[in-house]
Amino acid sequence: AHSKLTLVYYGLLLIGTLVQLSPYWLHRRYCLMRSPxxxxxxxxxxxxxxxxxxxxxxxxxxxxxxxxxxxxxxxxxxxxxxxxxxxxxxxxxxxxxxxxxxxxxxxxxxxxxxxxxxxxxxxxxxxxxxxxxxxxxxxxxxxxxxxxxxxxxxxxxxxxxxxxxxxxxxxxxxxxxxxxxxxxxxxxxxxxxxxxxxxxxxxxxxxxxxxxxxxxxxxxxxxxxxxxxxxxxxxxxxxxxxxxxxxxxxxxxxxxxxxxxxxxxxxxxxxxxxxxxxxxxxxxxxxxxxxxxxxxxxxxxxxxxxxxxxxxxxxxxxxxxxxxxxxNIHYVWNHLKTSLEEVKSAISDCSDASDWQEQCQILLKAVEGIDYFEFYKLLKCIGELRVLLLQNSLTTGCKTNVNHALFDLIKIDRILKEAVYSGEMSVKNMCCNELKEYMKVETEIKEFINKFGL
The missing domain is CATH 2.60.120.10 (Jelly Rolls)
Incomplete structure (x- = not known):
């Protein structure tokens, strides 16, 4: 399995070097057969x-x-x-x-x-x-x-x-x-x-x-x-x-x-x-x-x-x-972490490179169809939408979907806490400004969970 990943990795690097294509394009071409x-x-x-x-x-x-x-x-x-x-x-x-x-x-x-x-x-x-x-x-x-x-x-x-x-x-x-x-x-x-x-x-x-x-x-x-x-x-x-x-x-x-x-x-x-x-x-x-x-x-x-x-x-x-x-978001997160470790192991001979972490993310996206950055974007998007729903609920008194939104926020909060404070979501995987944005969302989520007494 590692040899296949290494082959894919170097193939992607070669193609990207020759024609100067974006990592996203490489991901789409590689995953064309996989993405439903x-x-x-x-x-x-x-x-x-x-x-x-x-x-x-x-x-x-x-x-x-x-x-x-x-x-x-x-x-x-x-x-x-x-x-x-x-x-x-x-x-x-x-x-x-x-x-x-x-x-x-x-x-x-x-x-x-x-x-x-x-x-x-x-x-x-x-x-x-x-x-x-x-x-x-x-x-x-x-x-x-x-x-x-x-x-x-x-x-x-x-x-x-x-x-x-x-x-x-x-x-x-x-x-x-x-x-x-x-x-x-x-x-x-x-x-x-x-x-x-x-x-x-x-x-x-x-x-x-x-x-x-x-x-x-x-x-x-x-x-x-x-x-x-x-x-x-x-x-x-x-x-x-x-x-x-x-x-x-x-x-x-x-x-x-x-x-x-x-x-x-x-x-x-x-x-x-x-x-x-x-x-x-x-x-x-x-x-x-x-x-x-x-x-x-x-x-x-x-x-x-x-x-x-x-x-x-x-x-x-x-x-x-x-x-x-x-x-099931925890299954996705655990699978993503495991896949990243496999990628790192497969190209461990390149670990001295200054952009090794970034290359691991590129290969992770090529193999799995998603990287850490995309995963956190998903959590941020859903978290912001649920916060908005609860803000409207507090303003209007409408209780429709409140429990569901709270459930979603609690699950997102748990993943973000583990990711941020365990070092998984580090500046090596995301730039400082992006990291601050996700921590801001995590703070908003905690505030709303507390407002509803949870």
Missing amino acids: RTLNWVGYCGTASDGGNEIGMAVLSEIDLKLALDSTAGIENGSDIVIINDPLAYGNFFTEFLCRNRLCVLKGFCKQWKSSNRWTTKNVVTEKLEINTAYLRNNFGSAIVPVANCNRFHFNSHLKENMIFLTYLDYLEQACVKDLLYLKDWHFTKVFPGYEAYQVPVYFSSDWLNEFCDAHMKDDYRFVYIGPDNSWTPFHADVFRSYSWSANICGRKEWVFYPPGKEKKLLNMDYSLPTDVKATKTYEGDGDKIVFLQEEGDVIFVPSNWFHQVTNIGKTISINHNWINGT
Whole structure:
């Protein structure tokens, strides 16, 4: 693993030296195959992710703040998947599944979506749902889409290329094809912002990652997948160790999950994980794995650090998000710290260089898609927005989302305290002025927590 990181590092330095490209450009090129994207989140406090109907964010104020904080202190993870057939109160889902990092599936939760009804059609003979390629052609056919070849690899990922959507639909309709092509990470709503494909389930609406991306970047972590039978995603944990949710619009998916920590027994001699876990010698008799068949209309919640592999059964369409919030931000922070230590170890022979710390951050961003500076920007952005919400609450007397905002601030405060006072967020990683800005936000957060008696 270290040799691969070193190779990537020197490759990035060489490219940057030759063509004088910015670290951000290098990061985007390197991570092009890795970064999931799509669908237009408008804001935390009131609008649905498709810009359409209001979610009813008052529901979020129903969380029990003390219970939520206690729940995150005693994380369970679980060893099985929980089936949810009927809607839960938001507060119950928050404490039982988000706070405790528990795997679950919401049965039939996306059958009323526009995408579920217009992107599919019922076969009059089999009475089964199929992809409505005619509708997709007529409405979105000229779009450029990212497509992965499941038969060809680039490092530990499938090789990708861009394709006109009409061409991909032609491929999808062929009875016998040589390559196994999977449309992945399509920024559908970014390309078609006026099309309301779906509504984010309220349980997943506290989304720091996409809230931050919408405020500061053009990219996001909302995307659409379309694939033929047997197309698949290799064994992995989600980007940044974020949460993810996946809604099946058409077709079925076979998921193979490993609870956090159980993936370690699958490590190869070089400490890498298998690309295809089903090809390992111990797979069939492995009692730790959880295999689940996701049906049409099901929405799966994948918690942080749950490694998984997904295979499509029949032609499928799914809508997916990656997201971060106060219940899993510590997983993200711990993963980022671990990744930085791996980077430092991989290029330790360069540690005498005056800009070694900065180069470590550049490589961290290239490998993980985020560096310390970007992570602190996220915390600062969300912290400022929650402080603003609480300021408005004190002024107007409105209590909507107060508990949720306080929960978020407490979680941010804990991360910032550890980062600042442990030396992790040092002037070696960020310049003095930026460090002062983050400490100012941390001070404001503490003041508001105290104002509310916490």
